[in-house]
Amino acid sequence: xxxxxxxxxxxxxxxxxxxxxxxxxxxxxxxxxxxxxxxxxxxxxxxxxxxxxxxxxxxxxxxxxxxxxxxxxxxxxxxxxxxxxxxxxxxxxxxxxxxxxxxxxxxxxxxxxxxxxxxxxxxxxxxxxxxxxxxxxxxxxxxxxxxxxxxxxxxxxxxxxxxxxxxxxxxxxxxxxxxxxxxxxxxxxxxxxxxxxxxxxxxxxxxxxxxxxxxxxxxxxxxxxxxxxxxxxxxxxxxxxxxxxxxxxxxxxxxxxxxxxxxxxxxxxxxxxxxxxxxxx
Amino acid sequence: xxxxxxxxxxxxxxxxxxxxxxxxxxxxxxxxxxxxxxxxxxxxxxxxxxxxxxxxxxxxxxxxxxxxxxxxxxxxxxxxxxxxxxxxxxxxxxxxxxxxxxxxxxxxxxxxxxxxxxxxxxxxxxxxxxxxxxxxxxxxxxxxxxxxxxxxxxxxxxxxxxxxxxxxxxxxxxxxxxxxxxxxxxxxxxxxxxxxxxxxxxxxxxxxxxxxxxxxxxxxxxxxxxxxxxxxxxxxxxxxxxxxxxxxxxxxxxxxxxxxxxxxxxxxxxxxxxxxxxxxx
Numbered sequence: 001x002x003x004x005x006x007x008x009x010x011x012x013x014x015x016x017x018x019x020x021x022x023x024x025x026x027x028x029x030x031x032x033x034x035x036x037x038x039x040x041x042x043x044x045x046x047x048x049x050x051x052x053x054x055x056x057x058x059x060x061x062x063x064x065x066x067x068x069x070x071x072x073x074x075x076x077x078x079x080x081x082x083x084x085x086x087x088x089x090x091x092x093x094x095x096x097x098x099x100x101x102x103x104x105x106x107x108x109x110x111x112x113x114x115x116x117x118x119x120x121x122x123x124x125x126x127x128x129x130x131x132x133x134x135x136x137x138x139x140x141x142x143x144x145x146x147x148x149x150x151x152x153x154x155x156x157x158x159x160x161x162x163x164x165x166x167x168x169x170x171x172x173x174x175x176x177x178x179x180x181x182x183x184x185x186x187x188x189x190x191x192x193x194x195x196x197x198x199x200x201x202x203x204x205x206x207x208x209x210x211x212x213x214x215x216x217x218x219x220x221x222x223x224x225x226x227x228x229x230x231x232x233x234x235x236x237x238x239x240x241x242x243x244x245x246x247x248x249x250x251x252x253x254x255x256x257x258x259x260x261x262x263x264x265x266x267x268x269x270x271x272x273x274x275x276x277x278x279x280x281x
Numbered sequence: 282x283x284x285x286x287x288x289x290x291x292x293x294x295x296x297x298x299x300x301x302x303x304x305x306x307x308x309x310x311x312x313x314x315x316x317x318x319x320x321x322x323x324x325x326x327x328x329x330x331x332x333x334x335x336x337x338x339x340x341x342x343x344x345x346x347x348x349x350x351x352x353x354x355x356x357x358x359x360x361x362x363x364x365x366x367x368x369x370x371x372x373x374x375x376x377x378x379x380x381x382x383x384x385x386x387x388x389x390x391x392x393x394x395x396x397x398x399x400x401x402x403x404x405x406x407x408x409x410x411x412x413x414x415x416x417x418x419x420x421x422x423x424x425x426x427x428x429x430x431x432x433x434x435x436x437x438x439x440x441x442x443x444x445x446x447x448x449x450x451x452x453x454x455x456x457x458x459x460x461x462x463x464x465x466x467x468x469x470x471x472x473x474x475x476x477x478x479x480x481x482x483x484x485x486x487x488x489x490x491x492x493x494x495x496x497x498x499x500x501x502x503x504x505x506x507x508x509x510x511x512x513x514x515x516x517x518x519x520x521x522x523x524x525x526x527x528x529x530x531x532x533x534x535x536x537x538x539x540x541x542x543x544x545x546x547x548x549x550x551x552x553x554x555x556x557x558x559x560x561x562x
Contacts, residue, residue, distance in 0.1 A: 145426040147463035182428035
């Protein structure tokens with residue numbers, strides 16, 4: 001397999017079967033230069049040990065997942081979540097992660113508008129702390145299928161709106177293909193986010209339905225125009241790492257080394273190559 | 282149970298366990314004055330017989346589901362689908378249905394933009410035929426979770442855009458709470474749709490995830506601000522029937538008469554009553 005893997009990053013959620021060490025060593029073996037880490041996996045291995053592993057394997061850390069979850073039913077709980085976000089910033093700094101990804105959280109009641117305000121306040125409160133630590137914050141809109149459970153921020157337009165409102169350098173958006181592909185305003189919103197994109201995740205949306213949490217596809221297994229989206233994100237000024245993030249039980253049941261070879265191939269074929277939109281599935 | 286049921290309509294998808302006769306007689310017994318019919322159920326009973334049943338039970342038919350499905354891989358298939366849509370208009374007219382609901386269809390390839398154009402063309406081609414038959418067309422945006430399989434029209438804004446572009450009387454939008462509740466532009470878009478809303482469906486989005494096709498909740502079982510949405514739709518000029526449309530296997534496994542009593546109670550409590558937003562779940 002030949003092709004430019006210099007921007008490819010393994011988001012650790014793709015290899016849930018592996019801990020930090022296996023994932024980092026797997027990437028090093030496979031020639032994948034970047035890794036996106038998750039806090040729960042880092043906690044299992046230990047923060048210092050995780051930092052040492054990525055240093056020793058020579059990997060760069062594209063992001064740490066995840067901060068966020070700002071809305072809560074009580075003021076006390078909201079403050080506790082801000083504390084946890086500051087710890088996430090510290091961990092990102094210790095790991096040398098470029099970005100802390102923010103999954104913004106669900107409403108504690110039926111008032112989604114109020115929860116959206118809480119998210120804006122939370123990002124604003126966290127931003128100076130992150131800037132001081134040299135960690136970028138990436139507000140990631142999630143697919144509307146997750147609006148009740150994980151994120152009241154459902155569109156790239158909303159995420160960019162928060163970034164512009166907060167108006168501090170070091171706060172940007174993360175574009176994940178699975179979460180935004182359906183949006184009729186997508187390409188307009190990617191242009192509007194120019195200069196503020198701090199991460200790009202690739203995956204795919206397969207036909208056939210099922211639970212959106214666990215039926216995410218490998219690139220090429222679904223309907224998303226990944227090359228077009230990559231080109232749009234590049235036109236908007238983003239030339240950083242491209243994370244492969246697949247939540248999928250079949251992928252988790254496959255030996256990790258095999259998964260890495262597959263994502264390298266799919267990345268080159270479906271994300272990197274220039275091909276016209278509208279080709280047959 | 283007391284309260285005004287004059288706008289309540291049973292969408293037949295809620296009582297999949299019943300055919301047209303059982304559903305119509307059930308509504309008549311329960312004091313539900315409206316029914317929304319489905320073409321597959323009408324076909325099982327026969328069109329003439331179905332029309333006779335609703336006439337004899339004294340019900341009004343709020344809508345027929347569904348036309349649409351405009352995009353297709355070949356020109357021949359697109360024309361066949363337009364033919365089928367004309368048959369759906371004829372059936373709606375024969376049943377005395379006020380509205381033919383359009384579920385617009387998925388893209389046959391990865392080009393969602395092209396599929397959206399095909400939908401606009403399809404609605405435009407169908408509109409004069411429907412107008413001549415005295416049947417309103419209702420473009421229903423579906424939740425983005427269905428964008429790959431059922432509808433490339435994912436937002437109320439897009440649906441209203443099609444209606445304004447077609448610019449013919451007799452073409453409007455259907456607002457279904459489950460499909461649009463997450464949209465940060467929802468209330469702005471309801472205002473923008475003023476005068477063009479031809480249907481309002483209620484149901485709920487429960488917390489907890491699962492397959493969005495079959496985990497639709499009864500009103501009150503989820504996070505949607507149903508009263509607020511009803512009031513917004515009324516402010517935009519819609520005062521017609523309110524259909525209860527629940528795709529849910531547990532509801533289908535319950536005796537139909539019991540389902541009807543539950544939806545009457547839930548409708549009065551969660552849709553009709555004036556209550557503040559943000560009350561606890």
